[in-house]
Amino acid sequence: MKRAIAILTRGYEELERYKALLNRNKTIEENVNESYDYLVFHEGNITKDQQKYIQSNTNLPLEFIDIPRFLSRDHAVFQPTAPWGWNYRHMCNFWFSGFLDYVKDYDQLLRIDEDCTIYSNLDQVFDSLNNKVCSYARWVDDDWFNVFGLDDFCKKFSNKPRKEIGGPYTNLVAWDLNKVRENTIVNDFIQAVNESNGIYVYRWGDHMLWGEALHYGFEESDHVLLKTVKYYHASCLAKVNYETEEEVGK
Secondary structure (H helix, E strand, O other): OOEEEEEEOOOOOOHHHHHHHHHHHHHHHOOOOOOOEEEEEEOOOOOHHHHHHHHHOOOOOEEEEEOOOOOOOOOOOOHHHOOOOHHHHHHHHHHHOHHHHHOOOOOEEEEEOOOEEEOOOOHHHHHOOOOOOEEEOOEEOOOHHHOOOHHHHHHHHOOOOOOOOOEEOOOEEEEEHHHHHHOHHHHHHHHHHHHHOHHHHHOOOHHHHHHHHHHHHOOHHHEEEOOOOOEEEHHHOEEEOOOOHHHOOO
């Protein structure tokens, strides 16, 4: 069983701007007992010296992986989502499908974003994947303008009845990659989404798209919500599975 904890991050000119990444790494290190690979995807803009600096601040054996730099698109976007630029859409595209090209040698993958501070053991997340395709700490929805057109797209893709659109909170989410690879419906859905260009035009988020992929390709019992995973997601000011500081670590 080959398992990894991964991140897609950006490069900065000033070392101080790596503070969030260093904190993420530190809190991961404090909350794992098993051995994993640690993948750091970036667009070639984390220099070798910066990589040495980041590595010097953790005992995690980091592997920096240079992925092709995404280029801006020249088409129009759905205007209510215009404040989310190309970089955000590129990120959603990578975490919905692009990352699969880089983890072909792995069986399980846990994504933890740069702005996450971990407060609970992470080995339990991998353990929870036993006979499951996906494990996450929260299930979320999104604003109407971020899923504009997705409902019609999904109805054309499948007539399988479903509830409201929603998906795993993917800033911390784990996958059984073999189950994803082997599922023809999921792979057909990924291909259809990519051909639609909906991520770039409408800003469909990877969390919502994975929610749909899980619905069409698997049963609800095939993925699991872990309330015992506690962390802070800074960009959304979200305390996941805890409300007060006193609850952290209990």
